[in-house]
Amino acid sequence: MKPTMLKRVAHGFVALNLLAAAATVVGSGLLFSGFQNLPALDYNRLSMVLGMLCVLFGIGASLFHMAHTQGWRATLWLLGVCVVLAGGVELMGVLTGFPFGGYEYTERLGPKFLGHVPYVIPPSWFMMLYPALHLSFLWGVPRGAVPLAAAALLTWWDVAMDAAVSTARDAPGTAAFVYWFWEVEGPFYGMPLQNWLGWLATGWVLSWVYLKIVPQWRPSASLTPLAIWLIQGGVMAGLAFWIQRPIATAIWLVGAIAVSVFTLRVSRRATHAASA
DSSP: OOHHHHHHHHHHHHHHHHHHHHHHHHHHHHHHTTOSSOOOOOHHHHHHHHHHHHHHHHHHHHHHHHHHHHOHHHHHHHHHHIIIIIHHHHHHHHHHOTTTOSEEEOSTTOOEETTTEETTHHHHHHHHHHHHHHHHHHTTOOGGGHHHHHHHHHHHHHHHHHHHHEEETTOTTOOSOOSEEESSOBTBTBBOTHHHHHHHHHHHHHHHHHHHHSOOOOOOOOSHHHHHHHHHHHHHHHHHHHTTOHHHHHHHHHHHHHHHHHHHHHHHHHHHHHHO
């Protein structure tokens, strides 16, 4: 497939991802705000489908856009590292509670590997790690610090996501729209703070291992990875707001605005330099 076609396919997935995300946030807003005269639909099932589509479209967007900017070899290596290592860490986390804290996935993300980790979870690490790596290199982060910068951008996604789709198992009034349960009550809407340390550590390891295998990163000033990062985080921030977890929404928004403004400035400078 030609580079221009890869780019078009990636942008198609981004558009689909945006539509699914918008439908999720708007629909959830109508549902949780008590809007009257809603059609008689199975909203539990509908939310499951939209949630899966958001993830699958996001994976497709990252897959084809990374193939466009970095080539298929680099893309498949990053996907493989995430599937194997992140999948292994997730399985260890469910079985032992390390490094994220004790948790268990519900059935909302589909079939599970060995009955514990949904198959869609490891590729979702790839979905967000590619934009995180892209932004880190675009910003000119020193190479030795790229794994940490990428891990931080990856973890920022979880600030909104965990508040939106998880809760402690014994939390009162637990909603049906939960993707995983925490075994203990944590201070951040039921989530133990250990989880973010686990995200940082896992994101750093994934990035470090990948860059050891594929040390070259082709420069690119594309803003598409930023769009992927914002869409995935934005849908979670919107859901967190509608289920009355506004602190998570506000924290994510502050980071999203800072990341967007800085990225736009850097991308504009890079584009002007390339033109000159």
